[in-house]
Amino acid sequence: MNILVCVKRVPTVGGAITLTADSRAIDTKASGFTISPHEECAVEEAVRLAERFGGSVTVVSLGPVEAEEQLRACLALGAAAAVLVETSPGVETGPMATAAALSSVAASGGFDLILLGNEASDTGGYQVGIRLAHLLGRPVATGAKAITVSDDGSSLAASRSYRGVTETFTLPLPCVVTVKEGINLPRYPSLPGRLRAKRAAIKRVPVEAAGHVSAGDVRMTSLRVPDAPRKQATVLGQGPAAVPALVAVLAEIGVIA
Amino acid sequence: MTVWCLVELDGDAAADASLRALTLARGLLPDAGGSGVAAVVFGAPPLADLAAYGAADVYVVSGVDGYAPQAWARVLAELLGADHGPDVSRPAVVAAGTEHGNEVLAHLGAITGLPMAANCVAAAASGGAALDLVRQRWAGLLLEEAVLDAPAVLLTVATDAAGAEPAAAPGAVAVHEVTAAVTDADLAVRAVETPGGTGGVSLATARVVVGGGRGVGGADGFAPLEELAALLGGVVGVSRVVTSEGWRPHSMQVGQTGTKITPDLYLACGISGAIQHFAGCSGARHIVAINTDASAPMMTRADYAVVGDLHEILPALIEALRARG
Secondary structure (H helix, E strand, C coil): CCEEEEECEEECCCCCCCECCCCCCECCCCCCEEECHHHHHHHHHHHHHHHHHCCCEEEEEEECHHHHHHHHHHHHHCCCEEEEEECCCCCCCCHHHHHHHHHHHHHHCCCCEEEEECCCCCCCCCCHHHHHHHHHCCCEEEEECEEEECCCCCEEEEEEEECCEEEEEEEECCEEEEECCCCCCCCCCCHHHHHHHHHCCCEEEECCCCCCCCCCCCEEEEEECCCCCCCCCEEEEEHHHHHHHHHHHHHHHCCCC | CCEEEEECEECCEECHHHHHHHHHHHCCCCCCCCCCEEEEECCCCCHHHHHHCCEEEEEEEECCCCCCHHHHHHHHHHHHHCCCCCCCCCCEEEEECCHHHHHHHHHHHHHHCCCCEEEEEEEEECCCCCEEEEEEEHHHCEEEEEEECCCCEEEEECCCCCCCCCCCCCCCCEEEEEECCCCHHHHCCCCEEEECCCCCCCHHHCCEEEEECHHHCCHHHCHHHHHHHHHCCCEEEECHHHHHCCCCCHHHEECCCCECCCCCEEEEECCCCCHHHHHHHCCCCEEEEEECCCCCHHHHHCCEEEECCHHHHHHHHHHHHHHHC
C-alpha cells in the first residue's frame, strides 16, 4: 500500500501569540515551527499501515524551503520519501491553491491512500483534503479518529464521534482521508531514523499554477489577537492553608451547596 | 439573491450552532437583520425554531437517507445554481462551523469552484462588491480579518461565535419540498451511525471539569483529581502533555486538538497553560488554577489561583468538602 501524507509547517506557539509589526503573520523569532498536530498523527497512521500491508509512505509539504525541517521529521518517523512543493518566502497559500498544487504530486505517484490533517492548526481552513479529493476524483472521509483497512486492502472504514454517536464511513481505495489527533500516539523518532532523515534527499518541485477555479481564495488583510477575556487572577493563598478560601469560592460559584 | 442556511438538527430541535449560523446569515440579507433566510433541512424541519430565528422559507430535502456529505453539498449546489433572480447581488450559503457544516461546505466549494471561509465570527458587505469577514484561526486564539470576493459566498459560523439571537420581527415560513438530484457517487460516502458508548457525564457538557497537567506527575497520579471530580459531580480533563505522554487517552484532552469545554468551574491542576489549552477551556465560566509556579499562564489568566503542590492541596480540599457533608 503506497500512501501519501500531506503535512504543513506551522508556528510553534506557547504561552502567547505575538504578531509581526505589520499584523500579517505570527512572530516566530523566538518560537520556531512544528508539524501541524493532526498531520503528525497522519504520518504515524501511514507508517503503521505500510508496516502492516507493505508499500511505502511519501510525505509532501507545500511551503517555503524551511519546510524541509518538517519533512525530515516525517522521514525520521518512518516515511520513505519526501517532496517539497516550494513556495516563495512569506507568501501564504490559500486552501484552493494548496489543493491544486498538491493534486499534481498526488496524481502522479500511484498512491492507494492519501492522508491529511482534518485542518491545519494555524489557518484552520477545513477544506484542503476535500478539495484535493475532488480534483483527483476520489472519495473522501474527514475527521477520522480511527481507520480500519480491510484485510485485502481494497477498502477502509474511517470513524469519528459526532453528537454522541459514532459515524463510520466506508470507502473503496484509492481514497483520501483526513485525520485528527488522538487516532494514534505518534512514536518518537529512532536514532537510526533521525540519521537516515538527515541524509535523505528531498525532491523539490515548483508550485504549479492553480487549476481551474472560478474565484480566488479568501484574502487575509490582517490578524489580531482577541482581547484577553480575563483580568489578573485573585490569589487565594499558598498550599493547603488556602483550602478554606478555595471552598468559599466554590460555594460562591455555586458548584457546592 | 438568496441567503441559504444549512440547518442541522439536535434531536427534534435546530442545533444551537445552527441558530448561531442563522443569526449571522440574517446579517447578509439586503435588509440586514430582517427575516428572509432560506433554511435547508435534511430531516423533519423544526419550523418554530426556524421562524423565530429569521427563516422565511424552509427547504425540506428528501431523497438522501442519513448523512452523506457530498450528496448534501450537491443539493445545496443545485439550489444555489437555480438561484437566478432579477436581483444581481450575490447569493450566500451559510452553515454551522461543526464537523458536518465545515465538511459539507468544503464539498460545496469543491463542486462549485468557489472559495469557502470556515469558522467566521462576523460577516458584512463592505462598500464594494466584496464581503468583509472576521474568521477564527488557531481555534479562535487568533482572528483573521479577510475579504471574500466571489460570485457566491460560502461560509461557516464558529460554534462559539456570538450567541444566537432571535429575529426582531419573525414572520410566517413557507415550506418547500425538495427531492435531491444526486448521483451514486455523491451517495457513496455516507455515515453509518452506532451509539457512541461514552457513558456518564461527557467532557464537553460537564458542569465541573477538574483538569490535570504535567504537574500530576504520571499516569498513577490522578486519584485525587478523580476523587474531587466525583465529589463535585464533574469529570477529569487533561492537557496535551498528559495525552502525548500516554498517561490518559486523547478523549480526555481539553484544548485546540481536543475538546472545547464550557463548565461552570474549570479547576486546572498542575497545568502551565499553553495557549492551545486556552482554546479549549476559555469557555469555562470560572477558572481556578493550582500550580507550584505562580507565574504560569494558567495561574495569571485564571479567576482564582492557589500556589502550591496539587498533591498536598487536593487531599486537603477533598477532606474539607467531605467534612461539610
